[in-house]
Amino acid sequence: MNAAQSLHEIAELMQKHTQEWVSALHELGKFSEQEPMSRHTTLAVGGPARWFLRPHDRDSLMAAMALIPTDVEILPLGRGSNMLVPDGGFDGLVVDLSKLNDFKFDGCIVSAGAGVRMGRFSRQCADHGLSGCEFMATVPGDIGGGVAMNAGCFAQQVSDSLIAIQVVLRSGELKELDAADLQLAYRHATLPAQSLVVSATFELHPDSPDQIRERMRSMRSRRSATQPLSQPNCGSVFKNPEGDHAARLVEAAGLKGFQIGGARISSQHANFIVNEGEASSSDIVDLIRRAQRVVEEEFDIRLEPEVRMIGELL
Ligand SMILES: Cc1cc2nc3c(=O)[nH]c(=O)nc-3n(C[C@H](O)[C@H](O)[C@H](O)COP(=O)(O)OP(=O)(O)OC[C@H]3O[C@@H](n4cnc5c(N)ncnc54)[C@H](O)[C@@H]3O)c2cc1C
Incomplete structure (x- = not known):
């Protein structure tokens, strides 16, 4: 057997193994593949999760974790109200815990x-x-x-x-x-x-x-x-630096109302980014980077995101 053949066999075995644990997950909760994360985040952006599981209960969750190979990355999901998922999605398993509600x-x-x-x-x-x-x-x-x-x-x-x-x-x-x-x-x-x-x-x-x-x-x-609650957002985008407020710094840097693509720094509260309807995750990331750069240039303060940047955005 040559090297190409053995690599092919290894790939086939891995695929068979993946099919086995993936089919077992169907028994443990609501399971889907290529699940759009824009449906599960309050910013309403984000590409697909490769796998998505909403376990029936705690025991199903424990069984699922024991089954899934350790090289599969897990992303716990609540209401997605502090999460920015890239447009390219998440190459792992998102676990939605909403059924654990006792x-x-x-x-x-x-x-x-x-x-x-x-x-x-x-x-x-x-x-x-x-x-x-x-x-x-x-x-x-x-x-x-x-x-x-x-x-x-x-x-x-x-x-x-x-x-x-x-x-x-x-x-x-x-x-x-x-x-x-x-x-x-x-x-x-x-x-x-x-x-x-x-x-x-x-x-x-x-x-x-x-x-x-x-x-x-x-x-x-x-x-x-005080907050733009009628548009998709993730609450405060940046943590407040010691002794100051991120909103004050972003506003003082002249960025209140500033827009990139479909994402805007809210004109009501400068520490909120709102999705005007058609924003992509990368519009929001570009706004975050712009605000960090301008605030650092003007005030020598590096704003740290409070919103959890997922996968490749980390
Ligand atoms: C309008 C608005 C107002 C907000 N106001 C505030 C505020 O005043 N104060 C504040 O602190 N936040 C605020 N937030 C942000 C957000 O609501 C909080 O951070 C909240 O705690 C996130 O909960 P979630 O269930 O949506 O978590 P998610 O956004 O789903 O997840 C956030 C992070 O926690 C992890 N995570 C989620 N669930 C679990 C779990 N069960 N086990 C392990 N890790 C987990 C995720 O993997 C991710 O890294 C606001 C957001 C919005 C949209």
Whole structure:
């Protein structure tokens, strides 16, 4: 057998192996190939995920992870509200955790599945007279994405009340981690490589449901007055540098309202990029790079993206 023949045989074997685990995934959840990520991100841009799985439940997720070869890259997906996927797509498996959406209340301790929307979580906590996560009423992601990003606003963040999480490791094993193990910082959590958060446990404190709901209402109305919420966006594009605001710097650099292709730096809030309808991912990346360059030239400050740049955009 010559070298070309043996390479051909290896390729055939690999393809057969791929077909085997791919067909097994159909049993473990909603599975598709070449799934457009523009359908799953709030910016409404992004090319196809090579494979896409929405597991039925935690056990299906664990079984799937144990099956998938370790060289297949995993991308956990919440509501895609902080994700920029390239136009060329993602060459791996996107795992949508939205079916993991159970709750458990035990006094002031509340556990929620990764796929519970933060808005729903905050409303349920208000109904139980539990305070500490009011800000979640204004953040459009899920609990898993909120943990991964240490989401926050209005002087509250996930790390204030998070006490523990459960993750499924790349091997398929379930592991419990204390919040103290996650090095939680401003929009940052350190998770085990290629792991997926499947649930999170918070410790909240008692307060009057009416007062909690009033704080949530006030946060929501401050949001809608200042942010371009009617157009596709991903919230704050850049992290605020120490002692300053990314929006102030982008505006002072003269870029408020600046447009590339179908993407525009919002005229309402300069730390938002909106998709005017036909934006591509590369329009948004070009705007991000332009803002970074101009702000650095003018103010000697390098803005760091808060939005998670996926795959080749990293
Ligand atoms: C209008 C608007 C307003 C916003 N306001 C705020 C705000 O005030 N404060 C704020 O912090 N953010 C804000 N955001 C950004 C975003 O909502 C948050 O970062 C949110 O936490 C992302 O959650 P998600 O479920 O959408 O995560 P995704 O966007 O789906 O994912 C974000 C990152 O987390 C990872 N991830 C997601 N789920 C998991 C999981 N289960 N396990 C492991 N990793 C996971 C993803 O792989 C990705 O790297 C806003 C966004 C929008 C569109």
